[in-house]
Amino acid sequence: MADPHHSSAKRQQRSQAFSSTIAHASLERKLLAAQTARAEAEAKFRERQGYIEKLEQDRRFLAEREQAEREEKESERTAHAEEKVRPLLLLTERMLQWNV
Numbered sequence: 001m002a003d004p005h006h007s008s009a010k011r012q013q014r015s016q017a018f019s020s021t022i023a024h025a026s027l028e029r030k031l032l033a034a035q036t037a038r039a040e041a042e043a044k045f046r047e048r049q050g051y052i053e054k055l056e057q058d059r060r061f062l063a064e065r066e067q068a069e070r071e072e073k074e075s076e077r078t079a080h081a082e083e084k085v086r087p088l089l090l091l092t093e094r095m096l097q098w099n100v
Helices: 004-099
Strands: none
């Protein structure tokens, strides 16, 4: 006849081994889920970094274009002011020449 204490110990050992296997499998699933979530987060991060770089490029482009437009307008204002003043300068020069 089998020893009841030995049989109970074996049953308890099998139960602990089963629980350990279940716990190990659960941890492996959690690890896999965490690795998947990390990979997805990294992919999303790279995507957003690319989007930010594109926005920064657009901002720099627009700032450069606005600066060029400001410089062009200032140049046109200066040229226009010179065109207004030029006839007066020429007239003044002629008047000075006549008085000599």
